Amino acid sequence: MDQELNFTHVTLDWYVDINKYRYVYFFIMFALYSLIICTNSTIVYIIWIHKNLHEPMYIFIAALLLNSVLYSTTIYPKLLIDFLSEKQVTTYSACLFQFFMFYTLGGSEFFLLAAMAYDRYVAICKPLQYHIIMRKSTVSIFLIIAWVVPGCHIAVQAIGSANIRLCDFNIKGIFCNNAVYTLLCERSRLITIFGVVALLDLAVLPMLFIVFTYTKICIVSYQSCKEIQKKAAETCLPHLLVLISASVFFVYDVSIARVETNFPKTVRIVMTLQVVLYHPIFNPFIYGLKMKQISKHLKRCFHRPRSILVLKVNA
Incomplete structure (x- = not known):
């Protein structure tokens, strides 16, 4: 009976003296999660209600945010529950589902960034053909691919891991990421091969495509007038910043999270938190401040209540 219980339940081995400060940690993480939801949702709502933002570039931004x-919701609710719990325990099936959602949405981010890079390439390098190439059907196909392809890749690994016997029941982390592989008694050849395929398809190839695309944009912009150069800088810089951020955290998760090291547990937790903390907060501020049209609507949105109040006082 104990063996069966151990097989179905997994302990998240990240306990670092949280008893004394558990409520402090809870409210800090709850505030950060609320900030992520509010900032991202605000920009998505602004893009949705303003028809002049119903263009491919802004649709891709809304999809990314x-x-x-969704990416944050995969992690934070369970993390908040764990802060208030005596033991950080989850079922193995729930752990695999979190693993599936985490890497599916992570892969989707690279696909969406690749779609945004292609959109900027067509807009800057082939402006006369932009409306012919970037039609609504094209944008819809890109969005479907961005969420379906990563899901299919990660589903193979998650389903393959579900039927393998476990030899360990403690995950060294705050959520179920690549560390789930350390629980398996023996990793099947299918999981290993498909892991490499997923790495190439979901991260390496999109990143190479993005680098190639922005290289072409830089070449064309350099050979063009200052107006084209300014347009390229305004629209491409936010995408490059997000790409660099995503790439850094991706490299950490793939290379460090799966390596058995003697890092102190606190250091490991802090490093892992970067993956789910900075990036979801980073994106809305980049696009809200750097994208001219979005920034303009944000200013109008926040200045409108003050204008209404002034009118009422004057009346």
Whole structure:
């Protein structure tokens, strides 16, 4: 009976003297999660209600920010529950589902960034053909691919891991990421091969495509007038910042999270938190401040209540 219980339940081995400060940690993480939801949702709502933002570039931005909300929701609710619990325990099936959602949405981010890079390439390098190439059907296909392809890749690994016997029941982390592989008694050849395929398809190839695309944009912009150069800088810089941020955290998760090291537990937790903390907060501020049209609507949105109040006082 104990063996069966151990097989179905997994302990998240990240306990670092949280008893004394558990409520402090809870409210800090709850505030950060609320900030992520509010900032990302605000920009998505602004893009949705303003028809002049119903263009491919802004649709991809809205999809990326929506992806950040789903990505955070995969991690934070369970993390908040764990802060208030005596033991950080989950079922193995729930752990695999979290693993599936985490890497599916992570892969979707790279696909969405690749779609945004292609959109900027067509807009800057082929402006006369932009409306012919970037039609609504094209944008819809890109969005479907961005969420379906990563899901299919990660589903193979999650389903393959579900039927393998476990030899360990403690995950060294705050959520179920690549560390789930350390629980398996023996990793099947299918999981290993498909892990490499997923790495190439979901991260390496999109990143190479993005680098190639922005290289072409830089070449064309350099050879063009200052107006084209300014347009390229205004629209491409936020995408590059997000790409660099995503790449850094991706490299950490793939290379460090699966390596058995003697890092102190606190250091490991802090490093892992970067993956689910900075990036979802980073994105809305980049697009809200750097994208001119979005920034303009944000200013109008926050200045409107003050204007209404002034009118009422004058009346």
